[in-house]
Amino acid sequence: MSRLIYLDNAATTAVHPEVFEAMKPYFMECYGNPSSVYGFAAGSKKAVEDARETVAKFIGARASEIYFTGGGSESDNWAIKAVAEARKDKGNHIITSKIEHHAVLHTCEYLEKQGFEVTYLDVDEDGVIRLEELKAAIRPTTILISVMFANNEIGTIEPMKEIGEIAREHGILFHTDAVQAYGHIPIDVEELHIDLLSASGHKINGPKGVGIMYLRNSVKLGSFIHGGAQERNRRAGTHNVPGIVGFAKATEIGAKTMEERAAHEIALRDRLIEGILDRVPHARLNGHRTERLPNNVNISFEFIEGESLLILLDQQGVCASSGSACTSGSLDPSHVLLAIGLPHEKAHGSLRLTLSHETTREDVDFVVEQVEKIVARLRSMSPLYDDYCKNVQK
Amino acid sequence: MYSEKVMDHFSNPRNVGEIENASGVGTVGNAKCGDIMRIFLDIDENQVIRDCKFKTFGCGAAVATSSMATEMVMGKTVQEALEVTNVAVMEALDGLPPVKVHCSLLAEEAIHAALWDYAEKNHIQIEGLKKPKADIHDEEEVGE
Numbered sequence: 001m002s003r004l005i006y007l008d009n010a011a012t013t014a015v016h017p018e019v020f021e022a023m024k025p026y027f028m029e030c031y032g033n034p035s036s037v038y039g040f041a042a043g044s045k046k047a048v049e050d051a052r053e054t055v056a057k058f059i060g061a062r063a064s065e066i067y068f069t070g071g072g073s074e075s076d077n078w079a080i081k082a083v084a085e086a087r088k089d090k091g092n093h094i095i096t097s098k099i100e101h102h103a104v105l106h107t108c109e110y111l112e113k114q115g116f117e118v119t120y121l122d123v124d125e126d127g128v129i130r131l132e133e134l135k136a137a138i139r140p141t142t143i144l145i146s147v148m149f150a151n152n153e154i155g156t157i158e159p160m161k162e163i164g165e166i167a168r169e170h171g172i173l174f175h176t177d178a179v180q181a182y183g184h185i186p187i188d189v190e191e192l193h194i195d196l197l198s199a200s201g202h203k204i205n206g207p208k209g210v211g212i213m214y215l216r217n218s219v220k221l222g223s224f225i226h227g228g229a230q231e232r233n234r235r236a237g238t239h240n241v242p243g244i245v246g247f248a249k250a251t252e253i254g255a256k257t258m259e260e261r262a263a264h265e266i267a268l269r270d271r272l273i274e275g276i277l278d279r280v281p282h283a284r285l286n287g288h289r290t291e292r293l294p295n296n297v298n299i300s301f302e303f304i305e306g307e308s309l310l311i312l313l314d315q316q317g318v319c320a321s322s323g324s325a326c327t328s329g330s331l332d333p334s335h336v337l338l339a340i341g342l343p344h345e346k347a348h349g350s351l352r353l354t355l356s357h358e359t360t361r362e363d364v365d366f367v368v369e370q371v372e373k374i375v376a377r378l379r380s381m382s383p384l385y386d387d388y389c390k391n392v393q394k
Numbered sequence: 395m396y397s398e399k400v401m402d403h404f405s406n407p408r409n410v411g412e413i414e415n416a417s418g419v420g421t422v423g424n425a426k427c428g429d430i431m432r433i434f435l436d437i438d439e440n441q442v443i444r445d446c447k448f449k450t451f452g453c454g455a456a457v458a459t460s461s462m463a464t465e466m467v468m469g470k471t472v473q474e475a476l477e478v479t480n481v482a483v484m485e486a487l488d489g490l491p492p493v494k495v496h497c498s499l500l501a502e503e504a505i506h507a508a509l510w511d512y513a514e515k516n517h518i519q520i521e522g523l524k525k526p527k528a529d530i531h532d533e534e535e536v537g538e
Binding site: 303304305307308311312315324325333343344345348380381382383384385386 | 401404405407410412421425426427428429430431432448449450451452453454456457
């Protein structure tokens with residue numbers, strides 16, 4: 001099996017060749033520290049500032065509002081902890097959702113131990129938060145609303161604009177973890193009233209280990225990493241110049257190709273969803289049918305377990321992921337699938353396939369065929385499927 | 395993450411299926427936790443296991459341990475089958491990742507549950523066999 005079909009682009013992506021080319025000079029030729037005085041370092045400094053411009057322009061922000069970080073998780077940690085600290089005299093209440101990435105959830109849990117109070121909003125069966133519930137959760141002490149732009153497991157896009165408006169009306173800061181949305185769907189921080197935003201390079205064909213935090217100029221926050229004057233005194237540490245350059249190049253390509261790429265991915269995504277749902281009984285799509293990331297497919301199969309499915313797909317050269325407990329290293333399946341109301345046994349049988357611009361129609365058709373075969377094979381050895389069939393006969 | 399033997403038993407599981415009018419059937423596990431094993435035994439009048447089959451809902455390790463356990467009890471007397479412990483199954487598979495050890499416990503428990511069913515149906519006692527737990531995760535979760 002020489003063919004590799006990589007359908008786990010929500011986990012990470014390949015670096016784009018143009019991104020790699022753009023990064024190269026900053027390893028061995030233009031390696032100066034952007035914070036240095038001499039002329040040799042000016043090229044590095046310019047590269048970082050140009051990158052900041054590119055990123056800012058892409059999300060409708062000013063360059064002075066973009067901070068380079070070590071990745072999406074750092075940005076999430078920084079945004080939430082720094083707001084909590086900066087606003088603790090105003091209040092101690094944070095609102096988030098039950099389907100956030102653990103970088104947000106675990107940070108909120110950490111803050112709860114420090115005396116903050118956190119409301120974790122439920123979501124509907126498609127994974128969308130309810131705006132009425134959000135409004136009802138707001139207290140005089142609420143200092144932050146953090147809701148992800150789009151979910152990493154089920155691809156559902158949250159109503160950013162409405163959440164932003166509610167936050168603004170109440171004078172509450174609004175942070176969004178946009179790691180899965182950035183570079184895939186349009187983002188305008190002005191239009192959506194976003195005050196803080198996290199994004200990551202390696203989800204958009206950029207390098208790993210680099211991310212950004214957007215922080216509205218009017219919001220004053222403390223630093224997260226101490227030890228230097230970089231990033232306007234807010235994020236110490238020598239700039240990861242090649243990473244930052246790569247992030248910007250990936251952003252530039254992402255912006256340029258977004259429309260065309262989305263059209264390509266949506267067509268294949270829908271072909272994949274329909275192909276599987278048509279051919280495999282007792283399967284359901286998780287996440288919103290249309291308010292969904294262009295490249296995300298998440299389907300639950302009854303009577304089977306996800307890890308088995310992943311291993312058998314791997315044997316056919318298909319890389320995918322699942323929300324089953326066995327793949328999460330705990331006894332519980334994905335918190336996102338439980339939050340949309342799936343019972344444990346259906347959450348264990350979930351499969352996530354995330355496409356890229358390189359995915360082809362042949363790939364999709366091959367995967368549909370393989371999924372059909374593998375699910376049938378696993379069901380033929382599942383006692384749950386036996387019990388189901390016997391009950392139907394009765 | 396899995397040994398070659400685990401991968402072999404997962405990819406080509408031995409003894410998948412059902413036995414009609416089995417001498418003993420045991421089902422253990424919990425769909426909530428992501429694995430259920432059902433073992434069927436055909437036992438002759440000399441208390442020798444003539445045939446053994448399984449059906450399993452679960453991860454790669456759950457399928458592999460079921461497959462290995464059925465191979466290991468085949469042809470043994472019920473008394474000998476009791477000696478097939480989870481450790482023996484794991485060793486036969488060249489080990490399991492630590493998070494998957496419970497799968498081997500499940501296999502041992504499924505064999506015991508099938509033997510218990512056989513003993514009850516035939517009104518006999520098998521020395522050293524205890525009544526199986528309905529759900530092996532009950533205790534495990536408390537312990538964690």
